[in-house]
Structures are given as structure tokens and as C-alpha cells.
Amino acid sequence: MLFSLSLILIIGFSLSGILNRLKLPGLLGMILTGIILGPFVLNLISDDILNISAELRKIALIIILTRAGLAIDLADLKRVGRPAFLMCFVPATFEILAVVVLAPRLLGVSLIEAAIMGTVLAAVSPAVIVPRMLHLMESGHGKDKSIPQLIMAGASVDDIYVIVLFTAFIGMYKGDGFHMASLISIPISIIIGIILGVVSGLILVKVFKRLHIRDTVKVLVLLSTAFIFVSIEEFASPYVPISGLIAVMAMGVTLLKTYEVLAKRLKGKFSKIWVGAEILLFVLVGAAVNINYLASAGFGAALLILLALVIRVIGVQVSLLRTPLNLKERAFCSLAYIPKATVQAAIGAIPLSMGIAAGDTILTVAVLAIMITAPLGAIGIDATYKKWLVRA
Numbered sequence: 001m002l003f004s005l006s007l008i009l010i011i012g013f014s015l016s017g018i019l020n021r022l023k024l025p026g027l028l029g030m031i032l033t034g035i036i037l038g039p040f041v042l043n044l045i046s047d048d049i050l051n052i053s054a055e056l057r058k059i060a061l062i063i064i065l066t067r068a069g070l071a072i073d074l075a076d077l078k079r080v081g082r083p084a085f086l087m088c089f090v091p092a093t094f095e096i097l098a099v100v101v102l103a104p105r106l107l108g109v110s111l112i113e114a115a116i117m118g119t120v121l122a123a124v125s126p127a128v129i130v131p132r133m134l135h136l137m138e139s140g141h142g143k144d145k146s147i148p149q150l151i152m153a154g155a156s157v158d159d160i161y162v163i164v165l166f167t168a169f170i171g172m173y174k175g176d177g178f179h180m181a182s183l184i185s186i187p188i189s190i191i192i193g194i195i196l197g198v199v200s201g202l203i204l205v206k207v208f209k210r211l212h213i214r215d216t217v218k219v220l221v222l223l224s225t226a227f228i229f230v231s232i233e234e235f236a237s238p239y240v241p242i243s244g245l246i247a248v249m250a251m252g253v254t255l256l257k258t259y260e261v262l263a264k265r266l267k268g269k270f271s272k273i274w275v276g277a278e279i280l281l282f283v284l285v286g287a288a289v290n291i292n293y294l295a296s297a298g299f300g301a302a303l304l305i306l307l308a309l310v311i312r313v314i315g316v317q318v319s320l321l322r323t324p325l326n327l328k329e330r331a332f333c334s335l336a337y338i339p340k341a342t343v344q345a346a347i348g349a350i351p352l353s354m355g356i357a358a359g360d361t362i363l364t365v366a367v368l369a370i371m372i373t374a375p376l377g378a379i380g381i382d383a384t385y386k387k388w389l390v391r392a
Helices: 002-021 026-037 053-069 074-080 082-087 090-107 111-122 126-139 147-173 180-210 215-236 244-258 260-287 291-296 299-319 327-336 342-347 359-388
Strands: none
Touching: 002 026, 002 260, 026 260, 026 359, 053 126, 053 147, 053 215, 053 244, 053 260, 053 342, 074 147, 082 090, 082 147, 082 299, 090 111, 090 147, 090 299, 111 147, 111 299, 111 342, 111 359, 126 147, 126 260, 126 327, 126 342, 126 359, 147 180, 147 244, 147 327, 147 342, 180 215, 180 244, 215 244, 215 260, 244 260, 260 342, 291 359, 299 327, 299 359, 327 359, 342 359
8 A cells, every 4th residue: 555655646746747847737647647557557556545545535625625615705706696606507407418419329328328428427527627726816817707716616516416417317217217306405405515514614713713723733623524524415315415515615615704814824734735635636536547448439439528518618608698707718717617537537437337238338438538628628727827817
């Protein structure tokens, strides 16, 4: 296990640094590290790490979403308003509908299998998007129109919406039918998540103001609380829908609103933790990529992904109608909504493991989507934000 960790860190940082020097996103080097070291190529990552890969990826996601919460100003979110709400579900819905229409023709799958495939494809990757939007907030790019906040808020809820639909379509395939309760659970899970995060944040602020605790300990307390949120979500899922990740962000937002000085200090601490968490996240995403499926992906799979992305971009533009954003800023939002990685790696193999007939095809398309969209979106964001966004 220690040898595997040393390889992950040394090779991951090395490839990331080389690609950064070539003006390419470092995360691509991390994903390549995972593919090379993973079980489908050199098989040099210990089974002990692979067995807890999903949990490690979730921890990394919790770290970046906590950092995001500590940076989101409620005034900025209020200013964004309607477009942020629409970005939560309109682009994903457009992409799912595109896959439902195109996949049966391009890949020969059934309509319900196409719907499952669409939900696997439609989720954007907060792990790719959030760090970049935080960088924009810190540098001031797009700040005057709250563009980073708009994208970050939409991308965080987008995943919840898509995963709920994925679960509903899986149920339909198994013959359980589609229940309206599945859709109703989306706003309920968000509202309960917000309440849980806000209440916990207010309690923590009172504790931190009364007790003299080192900032490092406060970071550990925040992380422990965030882990509890996600655990509550898993425990309560059969009974009450709760979004643990929304609770994580809400807790950070509450700290910033009620104890700004501390929130800014803790954000710096989380930025340092993210350096290690990021490499683990993307190397393990890469390790989940089965190149055997990737090699079997034909022209039809690549065409489906690209056409669905075009429809997704139209969904983004619909969400931004009647906003003060200019053409370049709208184009930037479309680019920022392209990257896919974490959710696809997490749920792409589920249909295959459940015996769904098109499971192999769904996994192939999910893997190919990661390899196409993660670098495409990251490169697009990094190459355009200085040119297309006004610096405040």
C-alpha cells in the first residue's frame, strides 16, 4: 500500500507538472497516472487502496466542496438568482433527452437503456469545475457578474438531479416503474441538506467563538462534520432523502456569513489539503478507467458523446436567456459545463454489475466521456477565462 501511494504521488505530480509546462491541465496527467498504474495496465495500485477507492474519492470531493462553501458569498448567489436554478437541471435534461433520441440509432440500445446511459453521461464533475471556479473567484475573473458562483452552484445540484434520475430509470428497467416520488425527492433532499448544513454551521460558529481551538483542529472538526453528513445521507436514504454534499457546502457558506475572518483562514487550510486530495481523486478516477472497454468504443460512441454535448450547450444557453452575460461569457459557461469524471467513474459500471443488457456499452461510453470531456473542459476553461471574462 505504501509503495502504491509513493508511485501515485511521485508519478502523478511529475506527469501533472510536465503537462502544466505544456500548457495542458495537470489533472490529465493525474488521470493518465491512474490508467497506467491501475489494474487494467501495470496493476501497481494495491488492492487495499482500490477497495476503498470510492470512499477516498468521496473524501476528496468533500474537501473541495467544503472549500467551495467557505468561498461562496450569499449575496453573490442572490444576485445570480434564476439562471443558477435553471443550470441545476436544464442542461442535464437536454443531454439526457439527446442520448435517449440518439443512442438507439447510433448504438442499438433500447429506449430505457438509452435513458440510463443519458443519466450516466449527464452529470458534470464538481471535482474538475469547483477548483477552477474558486481560482477565478480569487483572481477576480467574472466576479462582477458572479459567473464562477453561478457555475459552481449549478454543477453541485446538477449531480443530485442526475443521480436521482439514474436510480429511477434503473428501477424502471427492473420493472419497478417510475414514481413521481423520485422527482419530488430532489427538492426535498436539497432543502433538508441546506437546513442540516446551516444549523450545524451555526452551532460550530458558537463553539469556535467560545473555545480557543487551533485552526488545524477546526479544519478536522469541519471535515468530521462533513463526513457525518454523508453518512447520514447513506443511512437515511431508504426513509428520507438528504443531500450530504449540499449540507457540506451550506455549512461552509454559513461559516463565511457569520464568522468571515475564520472562514477565510480555514479556506487557506483547505486549499493546502486539496493539493494531496486532488491527486488521489484523479489518479483513482483514472484507475477506474478500463482501457479494454475504451478500446472497444467505436465511432458511434464518440459521436454520441459529442452530439449530446452540443445539445447540452444549447441547454446552458437556454438557462442563460435574459441575463446580462455577453456572448463570450455565455460561451465560457458552456465550456465550464463540459467536464465529466467523478460521477461517471462512480456509477458507470453499476448497470453492468446489475446485469443490464447494454451494461458493457454504457460503461464504454462513460469511460470514453471521461477521456474526452475532462481534458476538453479543463483545457477550455484554462485557455479562455482570461480572454472571455472581465477581471474585477
